Every structure is written in structure tokens, then in C-alpha cells.
Amino acid sequence: MTNRIPKSYDIINILAGPLAEAKYEFLRNNQVFSINAIAPDVLQDYGGNADMQEVWYYLRCVIPSRQEQERKLQELFCEAFRFVQEFENWKQIATLAQYILDGGEEYICYEQVNQVFHENEKCIKTHSAHDNFLSYAE
Numbered sequence: 001m002t003n004r005i006p007k008s009y010d011i012i013n014i015l016a017g018p019l020a021e022a023k024y025e026f027l028r029n030n031q032v033f034s035i036n037a038i039a040p041d042v043l044q045d046y047g048g049n050a051d052m053q054e055v056w057y058y059l060r061c062v063i064p065s066r067q068e069q070e071r072k073l074q075e076l077f078c079e080a081f082r083f084v085q086e087f088e089n090w091k092q093i094a095t096l097a098q099y100i101l102d103g104g105e106e107y108i109c110y111e112q113v114n115q116v117f118h119e120n121e122k123c124i125k126t127h128s129a130h131d132n133f134l135s136y137a138e
Helices: 008-028 040-046 049-062 066-085 087-103 110-126
Strands: none
Touching (some): 008 049, 008 066, 040 049, 049 066, 087 110
């Protein structure tokens, strides 16, 4: 954990990881992934245990009231959900996930993530919309 005060987008980024994993599991099991089908307290079931600990740590650092912490968590959770649901974002998430799986590294740095996104942008531009590029992510 860092000593700097987190921004809302920091927490949204943290929540996006387990939400993406949840979305993948829902899609793989032919289930509808909706905001009503998942809540922040079940993200630990999708690899988000440490992520949720970090989110709660940040929320406790900046918001004194438990009720306000929970309200803010729900607000940020909804933002992260919308981010994961956006088609272009989901394509990038799926590409990054495949890169991580193929590489077998436990951690990747920002530069690697940026490179994957940059290469994926070029790939997307060279495929027509009818090529079923990452169609499983739709």
C-alpha cells in the first residue's frame, strides 16, 4: 500500500481487475453479467481479495464514516462496472488477459501493459468489424 492519497480512478482501476474476471466467468458460463448480478462483496470470489483489502484501506484513510465509505464504494464500483462493460475497453482487457496468460509472468509493468494496448490498437485498425475479432468478448 502506498502513502499517497488515492484518487477515485485509482480505486476504479483496482476494482476493474476482479470485475473483468467476474465478467469472463459469467460469459464463460453463459450467464448475464449485469450490475444486479454482482456486488463488491463478492469480488474476492474472482481473485479480488487483496484488491478489496486495498480498496477498503484507501476508503478508510479518506472517509471517516463507514456509511459514507460504503456509499463511495458502490459509486466507484458502478463506474468500474461501466468501464468493464464498454465494448472497446473489454477488447483491450481481453487482449491484456491473453498476454498475461501467454507470458506466464506473475507481474507485468506499466510499459508492458502500454505496449500491449498500443499493439492491440494497431491490430484493431487493421481488422474489419466483420472479422469477429475477439467476438467472444461481445
